[in-house]
Amino acid sequence: MQLSHNEYLIMELLWKENRPLSRSEILEGTVGRKWNPSSIHLILNSMLSKGVLKITDETKRYGRTYEALITQEDYMLECVDNGMPGRSDEEKLLGIVSALVNRKGIREKDIESLENILKQKRQDLRVQENER
Structure with missing residues:
Protein backbone atom coordinates (compact mmCIF):
# COMPACT_ATOMS: atom_id res chain seq x y z
CA MET A 1 0.00 0.00 0.00
CA GLN A 2 1.28 3.42 -0.94
CA LEU A 3 0.49 6.51 1.11
CA SER A 4 0.18 9.93 -0.46
CA HIS A 5 2.37 12.73 0.87
CA ASN A 6 -0.51 14.11 2.96
CA GLU A 7 -1.40 10.67 4.31
CA TYR A 8 2.21 10.13 5.29
CA LEU A 9 2.28 13.49 7.14
CA ILE A 10 -0.71 12.37 9.18
CA MET A 11 0.83 8.97 9.88
CA GLU A 12 4.08 10.62 11.01
CA LEU A 13 2.10 12.67 13.51
CA LEU A 14 0.22 9.62 14.79
CA TRP A 15 3.47 7.64 15.13
CA LYS A 16 5.14 10.53 16.94
CA GLU A 17 2.25 11.11 19.35
CA ASN A 18 1.69 7.37 19.85
CA ARG A 19 -1.96 7.85 20.81
CA PRO A 20 -5.29 8.35 19.08
CA LEU A 21 -5.82 11.89 17.78
CA SER A 22 -8.92 13.86 16.89
CA ARG A 23 -9.26 15.61 13.56
CA SER A 24 -8.60 18.97 15.25
CA GLU A 25 -5.43 17.58 16.86
CA ILE A 26 -4.30 16.35 13.46
CA LEU A 27 -4.99 19.78 11.96
CA GLU A 28 -3.00 21.47 14.73
CA GLY A 29 -0.21 18.90 14.77
CA THR A 30 0.74 19.01 11.11
CA VAL A 31 2.81 22.17 11.42
CA GLY A 32 3.23 24.25 8.31
CA ARG A 33 0.30 22.58 6.57
CA LYS A 34 -3.02 24.31 6.01
CA TRP A 35 -5.78 21.79 5.44
CA ASN A 36 -9.09 22.39 3.76
CA PRO A 37 -11.74 20.82 6.07
CA SER A 38 -13.24 18.79 3.24
CA SER A 39 -9.84 17.57 2.03
CA ILE A 40 -8.80 16.35 5.50
CA HIS A 41 -12.07 14.42 5.65
CA LEU A 42 -11.32 12.78 2.28
CA ILE A 43 -7.73 11.99 3.30
CA LEU A 44 -8.79 10.38 6.59
CA ASN A 45 -11.47 8.34 4.80
CA SER A 46 -8.90 7.19 2.25
CA MET A 47 -6.59 6.11 5.07
CA LEU A 48 -9.43 4.24 6.76
CA SER A 49 -10.19 2.38 3.52
CA LYS A 50 -6.49 1.50 3.10
CA GLY A 51 -6.55 -0.02 6.57
CA VAL A 52 -3.80 2.14 8.04
CA LEU A 53 -6.13 3.95 10.46
CA LYS A 54 -9.00 3.02 12.70
CA ILE A 55 -11.56 5.08 14.54
CA THR A 56 -11.02 4.53 18.24
CA ASP A 57 -13.71 6.75 19.68
CA GLU A 58 -16.47 9.08 18.67
CA THR A 59 -17.65 11.79 21.06
CA LYS A 60 -19.75 14.91 20.72
CA ARG A 61 -16.94 17.09 22.05
CA TYR A 62 -13.98 15.84 19.99
CA GLY A 63 -15.68 13.91 17.22
CA ARG A 64 -13.81 10.87 15.98
CA THR A 65 -10.34 9.95 17.16
CA TYR A 66 -7.99 8.12 14.83
CA GLU A 67 -5.26 5.62 15.63
CA ALA A 68 -2.53 4.17 13.41
CA LEU A 69 -2.96 0.48 12.59
CA ILE A 70 0.50 0.09 11.09
CA THR A 71 3.82 0.97 12.69
CA GLN A 72 6.33 3.20 10.97
CA GLU A 73 8.73 0.27 10.76
CA ASP A 74 6.10 -1.96 9.11
CA TYR A 75 5.28 0.79 6.61
CA MET A 76 8.95 1.18 5.71
CA LEU A 77 9.31 -2.57 5.26
CA GLU A 78 6.25 -2.64 3.02
CA CYS A 79 7.71 0.18 0.90
CA VAL A 80 10.97 -1.76 0.51
CA ASP A 81 9.08 -4.96 -0.34
CA ASN A 82 6.98 -3.16 -2.96
CA GLY A 83 10.00 -1.36 -4.39
CA MET A 84 12.15 -4.48 -4.67
CA PRO A 85 9.81 -7.35 -5.57
Whole structure:
Protein backbone atom coordinates (compact mmCIF):
# COMPACT_ATOMS: atom_id res chain seq x y z
CA MET A 1 0.00 0.00 0.00
CA GLN A 2 1.28 3.42 -0.94
CA LEU A 3 0.49 6.51 1.11
CA SER A 4 0.18 9.93 -0.46
CA HIS A 5 2.37 12.73 0.87
CA ASN A 6 -0.51 14.11 2.96
CA GLU A 7 -1.40 10.67 4.31
CA TYR A 8 2.21 10.13 5.29
CA LEU A 9 2.28 13.49 7.14
CA ILE A 10 -0.71 12.37 9.18
CA MET A 11 0.83 8.97 9.88
CA GLU A 12 4.08 10.62 11.01
CA LEU A 13 2.10 12.67 13.51
CA LEU A 14 0.22 9.62 14.79
CA TRP A 15 3.47 7.64 15.13
CA LYS A 16 5.14 10.53 16.94
CA GLU A 17 2.25 11.11 19.35
CA ASN A 18 1.69 7.37 19.85
CA ARG A 19 -1.96 7.85 20.81
CA PRO A 20 -5.29 8.35 19.08
CA LEU A 21 -5.82 11.89 17.78
CA SER A 22 -8.92 13.86 16.89
CA ARG A 23 -9.26 15.61 13.56
CA SER A 24 -8.60 18.97 15.25
CA GLU A 25 -5.43 17.58 16.86
CA ILE A 26 -4.30 16.35 13.46
CA LEU A 27 -4.99 19.78 11.96
CA GLU A 28 -3.00 21.47 14.73
CA GLY A 29 -0.21 18.90 14.77
CA THR A 30 0.74 19.01 11.11
CA VAL A 31 2.81 22.17 11.42
CA GLY A 32 3.23 24.25 8.31
CA ARG A 33 0.30 22.58 6.57
CA LYS A 34 -3.02 24.31 6.01
CA TRP A 35 -5.78 21.79 5.44
CA ASN A 36 -9.09 22.39 3.76
CA PRO A 37 -11.74 20.82 6.07
CA SER A 38 -13.24 18.79 3.24
CA SER A 39 -9.84 17.57 2.03
CA ILE A 40 -8.80 16.35 5.50
CA HIS A 41 -12.07 14.42 5.65
CA LEU A 42 -11.32 12.78 2.28
CA ILE A 43 -7.73 11.99 3.30
CA LEU A 44 -8.79 10.38 6.59
CA ASN A 45 -11.47 8.34 4.80
CA SER A 46 -8.90 7.19 2.25
CA MET A 47 -6.59 6.11 5.07
CA LEU A 48 -9.43 4.24 6.76
CA SER A 49 -10.19 2.38 3.52
CA LYS A 50 -6.49 1.50 3.10
CA GLY A 51 -6.55 -0.02 6.57
CA VAL A 52 -3.80 2.14 8.04
CA LEU A 53 -6.13 3.95 10.46
CA LYS A 54 -9.00 3.02 12.70
CA ILE A 55 -11.56 5.08 14.54
CA THR A 56 -11.02 4.53 18.24
CA ASP A 57 -13.71 6.75 19.68
CA GLU A 58 -16.47 9.08 18.67
CA THR A 59 -17.65 11.79 21.06
CA LYS A 60 -19.75 14.91 20.72
CA ARG A 61 -16.94 17.09 22.05
CA TYR A 62 -13.98 15.84 19.99
CA GLY A 63 -15.68 13.91 17.22
CA ARG A 64 -13.81 10.87 15.98
CA THR A 65 -10.34 9.95 17.16
CA TYR A 66 -7.99 8.12 14.83
CA GLU A 67 -5.26 5.62 15.63
CA ALA A 68 -2.53 4.17 13.41
CA LEU A 69 -2.96 0.48 12.59
CA ILE A 70 0.50 0.09 11.09
CA THR A 71 3.82 0.97 12.69
CA GLN A 72 6.33 3.20 10.97
CA GLU A 73 8.73 0.27 10.76
CA ASP A 74 6.10 -1.96 9.11
CA TYR A 75 5.28 0.79 6.61
CA MET A 76 8.95 1.18 5.71
CA LEU A 77 9.31 -2.57 5.26
CA GLU A 78 6.25 -2.64 3.02
CA CYS A 79 7.71 0.18 0.90
CA VAL A 80 10.97 -1.76 0.51
CA ASP A 81 9.08 -4.96 -0.34
CA ASN A 82 6.98 -3.16 -2.96
CA GLY A 83 10.00 -1.36 -4.39
CA MET A 84 12.15 -4.48 -4.67
CA PRO A 85 9.81 -7.35 -5.57
CA GLY A 86 11.28 -10.80 -5.95
CA ARG A 87 14.44 -10.02 -4.00
CA SER A 88 15.42 -11.81 -0.82
CA ASP A 89 15.54 -9.94 2.49
CA GLU A 90 19.34 -10.14 2.32
CA GLU A 91 19.40 -8.51 -1.13
CA LYS A 92 16.97 -5.82 0.01
CA LEU A 93 19.00 -5.09 3.13
CA LEU A 94 22.30 -4.81 1.31
CA GLY A 95 20.79 -2.79 -1.54
CA ILE A 96 19.06 -0.26 0.70
CA VAL A 97 21.96 0.12 3.14
CA SER A 98 24.46 0.48 0.30
CA ALA A 99 22.33 3.09 -1.48
CA LEU A 100 21.79 5.13 1.69
CA VAL A 101 25.40 4.92 2.86
CA ASN A 102 26.72 6.01 -0.54
CA ARG A 103 24.28 8.89 -0.76
CA LYS A 104 25.74 12.33 -0.22
CA GLY A 105 25.14 13.75 3.21
CA ILE A 106 25.71 10.73 5.44
CA ARG A 107 27.37 11.85 8.65
CA GLU A 108 29.74 10.20 11.09
CA LYS A 109 26.86 10.17 13.58
CA ASP A 110 24.72 8.17 11.12
CA ILE A 111 27.49 5.62 10.64
CA GLU A 112 27.84 5.26 14.41
CA SER A 113 24.09 4.70 14.72
CA LEU A 114 24.21 1.99 12.05
CA GLU A 115 27.15 0.33 13.80
CA ASN A 116 25.23 0.34 17.09
CA ILE A 117 22.18 -1.23 15.46
CA LEU A 118 24.35 -3.94 13.91
CA LYS A 119 26.21 -4.59 17.18
CA GLN A 120 22.92 -5.03 19.03
CA LYS A 121 21.58 -7.37 16.35
CA ARG A 122 24.80 -9.41 16.48
CA GLN A 123 24.41 -9.76 20.26
CA ASP A 124 20.76 -10.79 19.88
CA LEU A 125 21.70 -13.44 17.31
CA ARG A 126 24.41 -14.83 19.60
CA VAL A 127 21.94 -15.09 22.48
CA GLN A 128 19.48 -16.92 20.22
CA GLU A 129 22.21 -19.32 19.12
CA ASN A 130 23.16 -20.06 22.73
CA GLU A 131 19.53 -20.78 23.64
CA ARG A 132 19.30 -23.55 21.04
